Amino acid sequence: MIRLDKYLSDATPHSRKDVRGLVKRNAITVNGTVAKTPDMKINEEKDLITVNGIPVVYRKFIYLMLNKPQGYLSATEDDRDPVVVDLVPEELKHFAPFPVGRLDKDTEGLLLLTNDGQFDHELMSPRKNLYKRYYAELDLPAVEQDIATFAAGMEFKEFTAKPARLEIDPVDPRKVYVEIAEGKYHQVKRMCERVGKNVLFLKRVAIGELRLDPSLECGKVRELTADELALFGW
Numbered sequence: 001m002i003r004l005d006k007y008l009s010d011a012t013p014h015s016r017k018d019v020r021g022l023v024k025r026n027a028i029t030v031n032g033t034v035a036k037t038p039d040m041k042i043n044e045e046k047d048l049i050t051v052n053g054i055p056v057v058y059r060k061f062i063y064l065m066l067n068k069p070q071g072y073l074s075a076t077e078d079d080r081d082p083v084v085v086d087l088v089p090e091e092l093k094h095f096a097p098f099p100v101g102r103l104d105k106d107t108e109g110l111l112l113l114t115n116d117g118q119f120d121h122e123l124m125s126p127r128k129n130l131y132k133r134y135y136a137e138l139d140l141p142a143v144e145q146d147i148a149t150f151a152a153g154m155e156f157k158e159f160t161a162k163p164a165r166l167e168i169d170p171v172d173p174r175k176v177y178v179e180i181a182e183g184k185y186h187q188v189k190r191m192c193e194r195v196g197k198n199v200l201f202l203k204r205v206a207i208g209e210l211r212l213d214p215s216l217e218c219g220k221v222r223e224l225t226a227d228e229l230a231l232f233g234w
C-alpha cells in the first residue's frame, strides 16, 4: 500500500502538489469513488485509479533509446555542457532516467537511458559480454593487418581489450565498423590509434542484438519495445 500522491507522482507527470489540486477538484477516483485526500493509501497492484477520467497505468521503470547527438555529455547534470537527459521528453522526465554507460561528448548514436538500476547493472556487467558495434570514419585507410591486430585483443594500461572485430568498407577503407566487448574510456579511439589512425567521426549503431532504430532522428528519444527489452532477457 502506498500513498495516492506518491503513486501518482511516480506513475504520471503530476507532482505531489498537482495531486493536491486534482483531489480538491474531485478529478481523481479510486475504484470508482472520488478521492478525498492525497495521502489516502492505495494498493498499486489492485486499485484502479483515474485522473480526469483517464485510467492510470502504473509503472515504475522506463527504458529509453536515444540517438545521441554530438555535444551532449552522457550524464544527468553538468554545469557547462548540455547532458543527454535534457533530450528526454518532458512527460518522461519525472521517471528520472540516467544513461546506461557512456558515449563521449563527440560520439553519436545508440545510448540507453533507464531508471532501473538492476537493468543498468546487468548491461554493464562484464559477465554479460555484450558487444557494442560502432561505425567510425578514420583519417587514414584501414588495412588488412589491422583486422588481425583488433582480433588479437589489445593491452592498455588499465585493461586488456578482448578480441574485437574490425570490418573495412571495401569501397572506402577510411570507413570501418568496430565491435568491442567492453566500453572503456575512449576505447574505440584508442584501439584505432594503436593501428595508426585517428577517429574523425564515431557513432554507436548497436548494443548486443539491439540496433539503433534507423527511423529515430538524431537527438530523439523513444521507449524500448517489449521485444527490444527481451533481447537483453528483460
Ligand code: URA
Pocket: 102, 103, 104, 105, 107, 183, 185, 186, 187, 188, 189, 190, 202
Ligand atoms: N569508444 C570511444 O572511443 N568513444 C566512445 O564514445 C565509445 C567508444
